[in-house]
């Protein structure tokens with residue numbers, strides 16, 4: 001190990017290089033200036049993306065991590081820079097996204113004095129980070145960063161934050177770096193119990209109506225191929241959570257749909273009819289379960305997850321397997337018998353038919369000349385073969401996209417699941433493109449959510465990243481309006497939204513843009529957008545009062561899913 005004299009700020013950069021970091025999303029300020037000064041020497045080797053707001057930086061890093069399988073890296077200054085990261089930290093924690101956020105802090109002799117731009121970001125972010133720390137000495141920087149990267153990406157991934165005081169950035173030290181591969185009292189990869197996997201296999205082999213629910217954990221453990229093998233051998237139908245979309249090809253004959261509140265009819269009702277429910281890399285979020293006291297009571301439950309705290313947290317597991325999904329699936333595939341559950345799969349297909357027919361009838365009730373969100377998504381899915389990276393914001397358009405985009409490729413779905421953060425999509429799409437430059441990236445956003453982080457059009461302008469943006473403009477905060485219509489007697493309290501001229505706005509940022517109002521050539525317009533060289537913003541005026549169905553109302557059971 002060579003040791004060389006460097007400043008703490010240079011040590012930050014050298015540590016990032018040792019972790020193979022090639023992209024950073026950030027915004028400078030007083031307390032992080034030494035680190036930005038050290039970054040200046042790396043402009044030709046590290047891509048720093050200058051965002052327009054720190055919330056944009058962290059969402060971009062999330063998008064980057066979700067499409068690239070790498071850890072997203074964020075720089076922000078102290079005080080407001082650091083507090084602007086809070087929403088993203090909470091979002092990344094609940095959605096298991098690996099991030100290393102480095103914040104500048106006031107000099108250590110000023111700590112606790114209410115100094116200019118001093119804020120206790122370590123205290124504030126404690127419950128919304130997987131780990132955080134404050135470094136006050138230059139010589140502690142490499143070890144803190146090594147630990148940060150190891151914790152962020154190992155086990156169940158999550159965001160970490162390293163707060164570095166200004167004097168530590170200026171301090172001089174002997175640089176040496178050792179990557180972490182373990183930490184005492186933290187077992188990133190659980191030791192799998194073969195007995196439990198055998199018990200799971202026995203249940204699956206004896207089942208008449210087994211049903212598999214998958215979550216993002218499949219992709220986080222790179223278990224896509226192992227999953228495919230298990231599913232094809234065992235013959236089980238597969239449904240996905242919102243974040244699991246893409247882990248299993250949606251055009252596969254055993255794929256039966258998207259779960260949860262606005263999920264498909266068949267997987268929701270069949271949850272309460274299966275005899276063995278297998279859940280892998282998912283956490284039984286309340287949006288998936290509806291009323292837990294009436295959830296899959298008839299079934300034996302097998303739950304496989306890398307996070308022990310998720311096992312038996314919401315749903316009692318008859319067999320709980322604390323394991324990495326890839327490892328568990330590879331053993332399970334050996335143990336399960338080769339089967340085909342043809343009649344059981346047919347039941348899902350029959351239920352889907354009911355859903356499609358009912359939704360077609362209710363769609364006719366809307367003015368037929370109005371463009372519907374689902375039409376846009378279906379065409380987009382067809383013309384991209386279900387192979388684009390699709391980034392969604394939060395609301396009706398998000399649920400419509402999850403329902404109608406056919407995700408055939410892994411790591412192609414980027415959305416804010418657990419936190420439901422409006423404003424996520426535009427910056428996340430920017431990061432997603434940096435994470436997967438070879439793939440087309442399409443952001444689908446509501447008129448409300450777009451206005452929460454539209455300043456990131458400036459990041460597109462400066463970085464020249466190629467992102468296609470579709471605003472589905474229904475002139476409402478649509479999802480809230482739908483609830484007001486259904487559960488608050490149509491009292492539309494502050495959900496109608498007047499928007500600026502989005503096309504002019506995009507053009508002000510030198511982004512090509514157009515507005516689409518008549519239905520005549522929707523497909524042609526979408527193809528033109530996709531073929532455009534560089535970023536493009538397409539505003540599509542959609543029906544004002546379209547509702548997303550199916551829907552499981554809050555507190556209802558999955559078997560009470562409503563089709564209208």
Ligand SMILES: Cc1ncc(C[n+]2csc(CCOP(=O)(O)OP(=O)(O)O)c2C)c(N)n1
Pocket residue numbers: 393394395396397398420421422423445446447448449450472474476477478479480
């Ligand atoms: C930061 C934030 N504030 C408020 C909400 C509550 N909320 C959920 S969906 C929604 C409406 C979204 O409207 P829009 O972006 O226009 O999308 P649409 O539902 O119309 O597709 C709101 C306000 C939220 N999820 N996130």
